[in-house]
Amino acid sequence: MFRYAMALIAALLLAATCGAFTIAADGAAEVGIVLPDQPTAEEKEAATELATYLGKVTGAQFEPVPENAHAGGPAIFVGATRVTAQANVDAAHLDRDGFVIRLIGDKLFIIGYDAASTELGVHYFLQWYAGVRWYIPLEIGEHIPDTPNLSVPDDLDIAREPAWQSRQWSSAARMDPMYEKRNLIRPRYKFHHYLLHAIKPSETYDAHPEWFPFQNGKRIANPGDESHGWQPCFSNDELIRYVAEKIIAYFDANPAEMSYSLGINDVGAGGYCQCEACQALDDPSKPEFRDRPNYSNRVFHFMNAVAEITSQKHPDKLLGCLAYHDCEEVPSFPVHPNIVPYLTNDRAQWINDDFRAEDQDLLRRWSKAARQLGVYDYYYGSGYVIPRFFPRVSAESIKFCHDVGVRAWYAEIYSNWALDGCKCWLASRLLWDPSQDADALVQEYYTNLFGAAAEPMRKYWQRCEQVWESQGGESHWFKGFFDIGQLDMFPREVCIELRGYLREAERLADTELVKRRVRFYRNGFRYTDLYSQVYWSDKAMKDATVGSARDVQAVADALLAYTSAEQ
Numbered sequence: 001m002f003r004y005a006m007a008l009i010a011a012l013l014l015a016a017t018c019g020a021f022t023i024a025a026d027g028a029a030e031v032g033i034v035l036p037d038q039p040t041a042e043e044k045e046a047a048t049e050l051a052t053y054l055g056k057v058t059g060a061q062f063e064p065v066p067e068n069a070h071a072g073g074p075a076i077f078v079g080a081t082r083v084t085a086q087a088n089v090d091a092a093h094l095d096r097d098g099f100v101i102r103l104i105g106d107k108l109f110i111i112g113y114d115a116a117s118t119e120l121g122v123h124y125f126l127q128w129y130a131g132v133r134w135y136i137p138l139e140i141g142e143h144i145p146d147t148p149n150l151s152v153p154d155d156l157d158i159a160r161e162p163a164w165q166s167r168q169w170s171s172a173a174r175m176d177p178m179y180e181k182r183n184l185i186r187p188r189y190k191f192h193h194y195l196l197h198a199i200k201p202s203e204t205y206d207a208h209p210e211w212f213p214f215q216n217g218k219r220i221a222n223p224g225d226e227s228h229g230w231q232p233c234f235s236n237d238e239l240i241r242y243v244a245e246k247i248i249a250y251f252d253a254n255p256a257e258m259s260y261s262l263g264i265n266d267v268g269a270g271g272y273c274q275c276e277a278c279q280a281l282d283d284p285s286k287p288e289f290r291d292r293p294n295y296s297n298r299v300f301h302f303m304n305a306v307a308e309i310t311s312q313k314h315p316d317k318l319l320g321c322l323a324y325h326d327c328e329e330v331p332s333f334p335v336h337p338n339i340v341p342y343l344t345n346d347r348a349q350w351i352n353d354d355f356r357a358e359d360q361d362l363l364r365r366w367s368k369a370a371r372q373l374g375v376y377d378y379y380y381g382s383g384y385v386i387p388r389f390f391p392r393v394s395a396e397s398i399k400f401c402h403d404v405g406v407r408a409w410y411a412e413i414y415s416n417w418a419l420d421g422c423k424c425w426l427a428s429r430l431l432w433d434p435s436q437d438a439d440a441l442v443q444e445y446y447t448n449l450f451g452a453a454a455e456p457m458r459k460y461w462q463r464c465e466q467v468w469e470s471q472g473g474e475s476h477w478f479k480g481f482f483d484i485g486q487l488d489m490f491p492r493e494v495c496i497e498l499r500g501y502l503r504e505a506e507r508l509a510d511t512e513l514v515k516r517r518v519r520f521y522r523n524g525f526r527y528t529d530l531y532s533q534v535y536w537s538d539k540a541m542k543d544a545t546v547g548s549a550r551d552v553q554a555v556a557d558a559l560l561a562y563t564s565a566e567q
Contacts, residue, residue: 020151021074021103024058027148031108032075033064034083042115043079046122049182050078050110056144057130074106079118084109091117091159097186098161101125103154116186123182124160134183135425135449136417137176140516143448166374166408167431172415172424183428189408191320191342191374194261198243199232200225211239213273228265234302235277244309251314259318259340260310262303264327272298272326289329299327300335307336322376323366330362335370340408342374345477350393351468352475360400367405374408375401379423382414383481385531386490387464389421395438398430418524421445421461451514453505457521460501467494487535495529 022030033054035047047064054062067081077084084090089109091100099112099121110125112118126132129152133143166188173179204211205222213220213230223230232239247260265271272278272295281298288294299321307319315338323341335341343366350356367373377397380388398409409431415424422445429441446454446461471479471489480486502522509515 021106021108021154021156023054023076023150023152024060024147025149027059029054029058029060029062030074031062032070032073033062033078034067034070034075034081035064035078036081037066037068039066039079040115042119046110046115046119047078049119049178050076050122050126053126053132053144054130054150056142057132057147058150059146059148076108076110078110078122079115080111083107084111094159095161095165096188097165098159099124100159101156102158103152103156108152108156119181120184120186121160123184129156133425133444133448134179135422135445137173137179140513140520141179141449162432163402163434164407164409164431166410167428168410169379169424169428170410170412170414172413173417180428183425184432185428187410189259189318189320189340189374190261191259191263191322191340191408191410192261193228193263193266193322195232195263195265196223196225196228196230198246198262199239201227204242208239208242211236211242213271214275214278215273228267228271230267230271231265231273231299232302233273233275233278234298235273235275235281237305240302240305241309244306247306247310247317247319248313251310251317257317259320261321262306262319263322263342264299264324283332285332286329292328293326294329296323296327296329296331297333300331300333300339300341303339304333304336307338311336311338318372320374324376328362330365330369333369337371339370340372340374341366341370342376342408342410343406344376346378346479347375347397348378348388348390348393348468349475349477349479350397351390351471355475356393363401363404363406372408373406374410375406377409377411378478379411379413379415379427380478380481381412381416381420383478384416384419384486386480386486386528387419387421387461387525388468388480389419389423389461389464390468391421391423391426391438391442391465392469394423394427395430398427399434402434416524418520419528421464421521449514449517450505450509452510453508453514453518456501456504456508457518460498460505460521463494463498463501484531484535487532490528490532492532492536495532498525499529 024030033047033051035043039047051062051064054060067083087104087107087109089100089102089111091098091111091113094113096113097117097120099110099117101121102109110118110121112121130150131145131147135141135143162184167185168187169180169185199211201222202225209219211232212223213233220230250260251257278298281301283294283297286294303319303321310317310319318338318340320340320342322344324344343363345359347359350359413424422442425445426438426441429436430438446458450457467489502518502525505518506515506522509518
């Protein structure tokens with residue numbers, strides 16, 4: 001009987017380990033990590049990340065070694081090693097951000113289209129096969145499963161590439177430069193305000209004042225190299241050739257670059273040229289759009305003409321630009337296929353049906369006019385003392401934009417991490433694969449980050465989202481941005497409710513790390529709470545009428561609340 005039991009146990013153990021590539025067993029490393037003998041900086045960083053986080057997950061020690069120092073045996077090969085090439089494993093057939101993760105015998109290969117996408121592959125592997133997450137920057141935001149026995153299936157063979165080709169945040173986490181890489185963010189196109197550099201006044205104005213806007217019966221004075229208060233004469237053929245030749249020279253000197261920015265200068269209608277030739281380019285059937293002059297035809301006439309010249313020498317190079325302010329409307333003609341317009345909008349305001357419908361209509365129309373398209377969004381962050389939390393509309397907008405053919409993303413964020421919650425992480429995940437269940441991702445965030453305190457933290461964030469979505473009134477860009485009126489959304493009773501959820505979460509937190517996380521968010525909300533107290537007490541004092549002892553007491557209470565919050 002004893003022998004039978006031992007044989008059964010042995011068979012079960014064999015079945016448990018058969019068909020798997022073991023990375024660590026009982027907290028001991030079972031594989032090496034191998035990188036090329038002369039690795040790139042990205043390959044070095046990728047191998048270091050792999051060793052570091054596999055070590056955190058399993059408790060084992062992993063040390064990357066160059067290929068010529070590898071003594072043999074099971075290993076993970078990171079990047080363009082000789083063994084990887086000999087095994088005919090490559091990602092050359094994939095998108096620039098694509099990678100292959102393939103197991104052949106006792107060798108696991110992670111290789112990208114280039115070295116940077118190899119690093120993406122490593123972070124993808126750590127997320128999908130080791131369970132690591134980077135929800136918020138720095139170690140406080142890491143989720144590290146305790147998995148002393150870690151393996152992957154022996155039939156592991158995947159090729160992955162992103163749904164969105166270019167994924168870029170303005171500055172999600174300055175305190176943690178790895179945060180964006182770990183969440184598979186990698187920009188591709190240049191498109192920002194750049195015309196003032198392409199047509200630098202210090203180099204061009206004296207010889208060609210006619211390239212600059214004609215206004216009030218004359219050409220403007222030299223605006224200087226740093227001024228955004230003007231747009232060029234978009235109808236000038238000589239200027240078009242000058243800019244095109246400058247771009248060709250740039251690509252000649254920088255063959256690895258994929259794009260050049262022709263984003264308009266950051267100025268309103270007052271900076272546009274009013275010469276007869278420019279005005280003749282405008283669409284007479286649509287002189288205005290959204291109560292502003294519609295200059296899209298003249299802007300994209302210029303963009304198209306430049307792209308037509310540059311594409312003759314560099315057919316695969318792209319010109320990024322902005323469909324912004326007075327050139328937001330779709331032009332009355334197709335956009336050159338080498339142009340990538342970025343449509344700007346504050347899609348946090350998709351909470352409003354009319355606002356959402358208008359933006360969706362514009363995106364659909366642009367997708368028919370341009371072969372390549374980007375969106376420029378605003379996920380602030382900085383400028384708000386309230387939680388500006390909108391995961392539902394974030395997921396809706398990302399998925400809609402992808403469905404109509406948008407493939408490039410940029411968003412200003414400048415995070416206030418103590419108030420912003422999971423919106424940066426959620427959007428980053430959906431930019432890689434918008435088919436993911438956004439609700440499940442948000443729930444994962446609560447569960448993994450807060451453990452026993454997940455439920456009150458879920459209630460806290462859901463209430464914040466409900467407040468944002470029920471704000472009412474007219475929707476417009478940056479609503480409440482640097483405006484104290486944003487606190488209308490957070491009256492005292494809402495702050496008291498939210499404070500209660502945070503207190504309950506702190507009570508339930510059962511590890512020191514979870515306690516730190518809850519305190520982090522509770523300390524962030526404290527500023528919302530204090531500002532709300534000042535704001536609503538000030539309103540109460542201004543609106544008060546004193547006609548009874550009760551009124552006097554109400555004013556006294558408001559004054560006391562005001563002064564206590566001020567202190």
